[in-house]
Amino acid sequence: MDKIFLIFQREYLTRVRKKSFVIMSLIGPLLTVALFAVPVLIARMSDTDKTVAVADAGNLFGGRMPEAKDDIRFVPTTADLAQAKRAFRESKHDALLYVPRQDLANPGGFQVFSRKGLGVSLESDIRRTVNLQIENQRLTASGIDRATLDKLKASVDLETVSLSDEGEKSSSTGVSTGVAYLCGFLIYMFIFIYGVQVMRGVMEEKTSRIVEVVISSVKPFQLMMGKVLGIAAVGFTQLALWVLLSVGISSVMAGSVSPDKMVEARVNRTTAMVRTDTAQDKAAKKDGNVAAKITTALRNADLNVPLIVGCFLFYFLGGYLFYGALFGAIGAAADNETDTQQFMLPVTMPLVLTFVVSQAVLTTNPNGSVAVWMSMIPFTSPIAMMMRLPFGGVPTWQLLVSMGMLILGFLGTIWLAGRIYRVGILMYGKKVNYRELSRWMFYKG
Known part of the structure; x- marks a missing residue:
C-alpha cells in the first residue's frame, strides 16, 4: 500500500501543478456555459424579420393578409405571376408566394420563389400559413367558425405522480x-x-x-x-x-439579474421608446412562459x-x-x-x-x-x-x-x-x- 500511495502521490501532484490544469479548472465552467449559451445567442442574433410577397391569383387570402407572427409578415402584390416576379426582383422581399386558381378539395400548384434558396424555417412558416388558410376556407364552406373551433380545443397540464409502496411523490419527466x-x-x-x-x-x-x-x-x-x-x-x-x-458564477448572475433590476430595466426601455406589441415582445412573453414552466417543474420535481x-x-x-x-x-x-x-x-x-x-x-x-x-x-x-x-x-x-x-x-x-x-x-x-x-x-x- 505504501508503494501504491507513493505512485498515487506522484501522479496527482505532477498533474495538479501543471499550468494547463489550473487554466482548465478556472475556465472550465465558463466554457461549459458558453457551450450552451453561444448557440442560443447566435440563433437569436441571426433571427431577422422575413417579408413574403403574396401573388394571390386564387383569392385564397381574400385580400386580407395573415397577421405578422414571430419574425415573418406577408404583403400583397399583383396576382399576375410575370408582373409579380418583376416586382419581386426589384424589391427587398425574402420570398414570393404564388397561389394559383384551384379547387379547395384538392389544392396544389403553389410556388415559392426566392433569390438564394429558401431556409427551412421560412419554408415551414409559409407552408403552415397556407395550410391554415385552406383549413379556414374549408371550415367556412362547411358552416363552421374558426373561433368556435378554437374554443373547443383543450390544452391541459398533467401533474405526474409516482405511486409506490413508499407513498405518492410528485415527479417531472x-x-x-x-x-x-x-x-x-x-x-x-x-x-x-x-x-x-x-x-x-x-x-x-x-x-x-x-x-x-x-x-x-x-x-x-x-x-x-x-x-x-x-x-x-x-x-x-x-x-x-x-x-x-x-x-x-450562478450566484453572481442571479444577484445581478434580480427581479427588481429586471422590472426597472423593463420600465426604462418602455419609457425610452413607445411601441406596440411587436413580434419581439411576443417572443419575450413566450420565453417567459417557458422559463416559468421550467422553474415550476424544478420546484415540483421530487428527486x-x-x-x-x-x-x-x-x-x-x-x-x-x-x-x-x-x-x-x-x-x-x-x-x-x-x-x-x-x-x-x-x-x-x-x-x-x-x-x-x-x-x-x-x-x-x-x-x-x-x-x-x-x-x-x-x-x-x-x-x-x-x-x-x-x-x-x-x-x-x-x-x-x-x-x-x-x-x-x-x-x-x-x-x-x-x-x-x-x-x-x-x-x-x-x-x-x-x-x-x-x-x-x-x-x-
Missing part, C-alpha cells in the same frame, strides 16, 4: 430526463478525458524507459493501481473546482437528491476506474497513439452504445428489461444506471448488484491490465495484435 442526461454526459466525458491520460502516461513512461527503473521496485499491479487512482483524484479535484466555480448525488459519485469514480485500467492496458501494449486505434474501438463502443440506446430506450422506458440489463453490466452500468435513477423506481437489490458487479469488474480489469502491463512495458517496436495480447495474459513469471 422533463426534469428527470435533464438530470439523467447531465449525469450521463459528465461520466462519459470524465472517462474519456482522464482514461486517455492514463493511456498516454503509460506510453510516455514506456518510450522514455523510466518504467524500467520503476518496475524494479514495484509490481506492475501496484504501478497500474497507483497511476489509475492518482489520475482519478486529479479528476475529482477538477470536478470539485468546477462545481464551486459554477455555484459562484431523491442524496441518492442521486451519492450514486453519481460512485459511478463517476467506478466507471473511470473500470475504463482507466483498460486504457492503461492499451497504453502498455502500444508504442504510439496510432497503434492504439485498433484497441480503442472495442473499449469505447459500449460507452457510445449506451448514449445511443439512452435516447430510444433508457429515458423512455427506464425500468424495462434492456435498461435493467445495461445497468448491471459493468461496461454500460456507469451511464445506464445514472440514466435510470432520476426517474425513480430502481429496486435496491438492482442498485446493489450493479455496484457489486462494477467493483468486481474494476478488480478484474485492473488484474487483466496488470498482466498485460508487466509484459507490454518492456516491448519496443513490436506490432501487437489481439492474439499476442492473449498470450501476454498467461505468461508466467
Whole structure:
C-alpha cells in the first residue's frame, strides 16, 4: 500500500501543478456555459424579420393578409405571376408566394420563389400559413367558425405522480430526463478525458524507459493501481473546482439579474421608446412562459437528491476506474497513439452504445428489461444506471448488484491490465495484435 500511495502521490501532484490544469479548472465552467449559451445567442442574433410577397391569383387570402407572427409578415402584390416576379426582383422581399386558381378539395400548384434558396424555417412558416388558410376556407364552406373551433380545443397540464409502496411523490419527466442526461454526459466525458491520460502516461513512461527503473521496485499491479487512482483524484479535484466555480458564477448572475433590476430595466426601455406589441415582445412573453414552466417543474420535481448525488459519485469514480485500467492496458501494449486505434474501438463502443440506446430506450422506458440489463453490466452500468435513477423506481437489490458487479469488474480489469502491463512495458517496436495480447495474459513469471 505504501508503494501504491507513493505512485498515487506522484501522479496527482505532477498533474495538479501543471499550468494547463489550473487554466482548465478556472475556465472550465465558463466554457461549459458558453457551450450552451453561444448557440442560443447566435440563433437569436441571426433571427431577422422575413417579408413574403403574396401573388394571390386564387383569392385564397381574400385580400386580407395573415397577421405578422414571430419574425415573418406577408404583403400583397399583383396576382399576375410575370408582373409579380418583376416586382419581386426589384424589391427587398425574402420570398414570393404564388397561389394559383384551384379547387379547395384538392389544392396544389403553389410556388415559392426566392433569390438564394429558401431556409427551412421560412419554408415551414409559409407552408403552415397556407395550410391554415385552406383549413379556414374549408371550415367556412362547411358552416363552421374558426373561433368556435378554437374554443373547443383543450390544452391541459398533467401533474405526474409516482405511486409506490413508499407513498405518492410528485415527479417531472422533463426534469428527470435533464438530470439523467447531465449525469450521463459528465461520466462519459470524465472517462474519456482522464482514461486517455492514463493511456498516454503509460506510453510516455514506456518510450522514455523510466518504467524500467520503476518496475524494479514495484509490481506492475501496484504501478497500474497507483497511476489509475492518482489520475482519478486529479479528476475529482477538477470536478470539485468546477462545481464551486459554477455555484459562484450562478450566484453572481442571479444577484445581478434580480427581479427588481429586471422590472426597472423593463420600465426604462418602455419609457425610452413607445411601441406596440411587436413580434419581439411576443417572443419575450413566450420565453417567459417557458422559463416559468421550467422553474415550476424544478420546484415540483421530487428527486431523491442524496441518492442521486451519492450514486453519481460512485459511478463517476467506478466507471473511470473500470475504463482507466483498460486504457492503461492499451497504453502498455502500444508504442504510439496510432497503434492504439485498433484497441480503442472495442473499449469505447459500449460507452457510445449506451448514449445511443439512452435516447430510444433508457429515458423512455427506464425500468424495462434492456435498461435493467445495461445497468448491471459493468461496461454500460456507469451511464445506464445514472440514466435510470432520476426517474425513480430502481429496486435496491438492482442498485446493489450493479455496484457489486462494477467493483468486481474494476478488480478484474485492473488484474487483466496488470498482466498485460508487466509484459507490454518492456516491448519496443513490436506490432501487437489481439492474439499476442492473449498470450501476454498467461505468461508466467
